[in-house]
Amino acid sequence: MRQEGTWDEEKQTETTTIRTYCGVSCNLTLHVQENEIVKVTSPHDNPVTHGNLCIKGRFGFQHVQRRGGD
C-alpha cells in the first residue's frame, strides 16, 4: 500500500484484542484498512509488555485467521 500510494491512516480503524497463544495474553491493536489488517501494534502504555511482544508474538503474523474466511 505504501508503494502504491494507497496507505491512508485516516481510513484505518484500530481494534484492540488479545493474543491467546499463552497465558500472558498480550494486548494487540489491529489496524485495518479496506477490510485488511495492514499493521499490528501493541499498546505502549501496557504495564507488562510496554508495547513489545516476545519473539513468538512479534513474528506470528501468519497465524492471523479470518472469521468465516478463506
Ligand code: SF4
Ligand atoms: S506475544 Fe508472547 S508473551 Fe505475549 S501472548 Fe504471545 S506468546 Fe505470549
